Amino acid sequence: MAHADLAVLGGVGMLALACLVVCSLYLYWSSERYRARQRQSVRQTGTKPSSGRQKSGAGQTAGKNNAVLSGVHVTMGTQLSHRCRTSLYRAVFSSAHSESIVFLIADSRENARHRASGALAAIHGISADKVWLSNLASFKELVDIGVSEDEELRVFELAWKDANVSAWVEHPLFLTDDPSLLGKWAELYADLARVLAVTAIDKARH
Known part of the structure; x- marks a missing residue:
């Protein structure tokens, strides 16, 4: 029975990973940056590029994972609203346990501070x-201390090593329904999930 349960859990895990990869590819292929690259390639070569060979700014694998996960070269298609900026x-x-x-x-x-305290x-x-509450920072302050090429991604940076991001925000609590902020975060993590999946596949092949 234990082996059967493990097999089921393994299958569910693989299915979840596949869903993440598919969703991230969809988000990338529908992004403005991807379409802009297609248009530029068409102008330069006169032929339509193959979608399977395209790479996003966070799509460098193998020896380039540092740049990928740092976000320094990542530019997403979603743009934050004026309200967010x-x-x-x-x-x-901070709570007792987390x-x-x-x-x-x-x-x-x-x-x-007042609104966050009341909501929490x-x-x-x-x-x-x-x-x-600690480390309260505005959008401008987060942009000023961040390092990502896409300045709007800097709101999700948590730690740095040299000029690279070493940690991103995970499982944030959004006390706003601004769709651009939610979309930006989802797009970032979908792309990072895609990179990790591609890296794992690449390692398995070698």
């Missing part, structure tokens, strides 16, 4: 004065 804030919420990254839209730093208190069933 002018009013987005990010903070770290930490989470929180994104929200606010008019000012103090307004961001309601979500976790605690009083607002028990909500501990």
Whole structure:
């Protein structure tokens, strides 16, 4: 029975990985950057490029994973809204057992702290004065300290090694329904998932 359960879990895992790869390829092929590269290739060569040979900015594999995962050369098709670029804030919420990254839209730093505290208190069933927030930063501040070529991706950077991103935000809490922010994060992780899948396949072949 245990072997059968493991086989089922393995099959589910492979299916989930396949879904991630398909979704990421769809997001990339539908992006403005991919279509722009196609148009440029057509102008230069007069022939339509094969989609199977295209690589996104995060699509370098094997010996180039540092550049891929750093995001330095990543430019996504989704663009953040004007509201995000002018009013987005990010903070770290610390609880007794974990930490989470929180994104929200606010008019000012103090307004961001007040809104985040109120929302997190309601979500976790605690009083607002028990909500501990740290590293509150605006969109501009996150852009200024980030390193990704696509400046809008810098809001998702967490740590750096030299000129590369060594850690990205994982499982953030979005206290906003801004579709551009949600789309940007989903597009980033779909592309990173694709890169990891391609890298794993490449290693398996060798």
